[in-house]
Amino acid sequence: MSVPTTTAVIGSGTMGPGIAALMARYGSTVRLNDVSAEVLERAAGALAIAESVLDRLGVPTTPGGSVSCEADLAAALDGADLVIEAVPERLDLKRAVLAEIEAAVRDDAVIGTNTSGIPVSELAADMAHPERLIGMHWSNPPHVIPMIEVIPGERTAEGVRDALVETVRAIGYEAVVEKEVPGFVENRILYAILRECLSLVEQGVVSRQDLDTCVKWGIGYKLAVIGPMRLLDMAGLDIYESVAGYLNRELSTEAGVSPLVTEMTGQRKLGMKTGGGMYAYGEGDVAAKRADIIAGLITVRRALSDTTPV
Numbered sequence: 001m002s003v004p005t006t007t008a009v010i011g012s013g014t015m016g017p018g019i020a021a022l023m024a025r026y027g028s029t030v031r032l033n034d035v036s037a038e039v040l041e042r043a044a045g046a047l048a049i050a051e052s053v054l055d056r057l058g059v060p061t062t063p064g065g066s067v068s069c070e071a072d073l074a075a076a077l078d079g080a081d082l083v084i085e086a087v088p089e090r091l092d093l094k095r096a097v098l099a100e101i102e103a104a105v106r107d108d109a110v111i112g113t114n115t116s117g118i119p120v121s122e123l124a125a126d127m128a129h130p131e132r133l134i135g136m137h138w139s140n141p142p143h144v145i146p147m148i149e150v151i152p153g154e155r156t157a158e159g160v161r162d163a164l165v166e167t168v169r170a171i172g173y174e175a176v177v178e179k180e181v182p183g184f185v186e187n188r189i190l191y192a193i194l195r196e197c198l199s200l201v202e203q204g205v206v207s208r209q210d211l212d213t214c215v216k217w218g219i220g221y222k223l224a225v226i227g228p229m230r231l232l233d234m235a236g237l238d239i240y241e242s243v244a245g246y247l248n249r250e251l252s253t254e255a256g257v258s259p260l261v262t263e264m265t266g267q268r269k270l271g272m273k274t275g276g277g278m279y280a281y282g283e284g285d286v287a288a289k290r291a292d293i294i295a296g297l298i299t300v301r302r303a304l305s306d307t308t309p310v
């Protein structure tokens with residue numbers, strides 16, 4: 001399977017519209033489904049924004065692609081070659097949705113789950129055809145970040161893995177194929193960083209703003225260009241050995257969720273989507289900040305495309 005003729009995207013929240021817009025850009029007929037009528041009504045706006053971002057990125061349009069919103073799951077799945085599940089990150093919900101999907105979908109369809117890190121084998125435990133399910137982990141915003149983790153579960157068919165890798169490459173993205181571990185690779189690394197960041201802010205070592213500045217320039221910029229493995233070579237493995245020898249034992253090993261986060265989620269302060277989180281956002285600030293972030297990501301993606309591969 002290269003670009004699927006028909007794609008069903010199940011769940012139209014933060015991730016669904018960007019995924020749908022990108023698949024359509026490459027010529028797929030996409031059906032975007034959600035249980036919430038209100039969410040599906042808002043999807044047109046999110047799709048239009050994603051399309052304008054794809055224009056700014058210079059992603060060419062393949063004729064024949066389209067996105068339609070479809071409230072009926074069976075109709076959304078009808079004839080789909082690829083199904084991308086993007087419902088909330090809850091094992092029970094995802095299992096129930098996957099059961100509905102596999103009961104309605106074509107026998108040879110590939111079912112990709114955009115779970116952030118629930119092992120695919122756990123999601124597939126009750127499936128009649130677990131060989132069709134595979135991890136397809138996009139990074140947010142999915143129409144901008146050109147890499148997808150591909151994670152076969154214990155029972156995923158090799159042909160399904162190969163077909164999905166082909167699809168990821170056909171939409172111009174890097175495919176990173178991994179063995180299954182909780183969190184996969186990207187979120188294991190991201191969450192190790194976030195745990196330490198939250199711990200430093202909680203201890204009052206640094207302000208939120210200064211922490212963001214330090215990570216942006218001291219870590220993010222550098223790692224974006226060279227990657228951690230080559231960074232070790234650039235710094236010198238002897239230096240890493242000396243520093244890790246005294247530093248690793250000092251780093252956060254917190255097994256639970258940071259109290260700084262649980263306090264805010266308890267007050268429904270969820271970040272940009274509720275207008276407040278680690279930072280406060282006044283009227284109009286969220287839209288301006290989102291536009292800023294997209295502009296920055298577009299600029300940096302262009303610049304990184306001109307650097308040599310890691």
Ligand SMILES: NC(=O)C1=CN([C@@H]2O[C@H](COP(=O)(O)OP(=O)(O)OC[C@H]3O[C@@H](n4cnc5c(N)ncnc54)[C@H](O)[C@@H]3O)[C@@H](O)[C@H]2O)C=CC1
Pocket residue numbers: 010011012013014015016033034035036039085086087088089090093097114115116117137138139140
């Ligand atoms: N938000 C992020 O940065 C990223 C999220 N993910 C993962 O992608 C998945 C979706 O995440 P978000 O888009 O952020 O979630 P979200 O909560 O923004 O959107 C999920 C959507 O699924 C819908 N939904 C719930 N039950 C459904 C059902 N039975 N059938 C159809 N639609 C249903 C909800 O109404 C909602 O609109 C999660 O597994 C998440 O962990 C992966 C990469 C990044």
Ligand SMILES: Cc1ncc(C(=O)O)c(C(=O)O)c1O
Pocket residue numbers: 115116117138139140186187
């Ligand atoms: C905080 C956070 N958590 C999960 C993910 C994900 O990739 O699943 C992301 C992301 O940026 O994509 C994220 O920022």
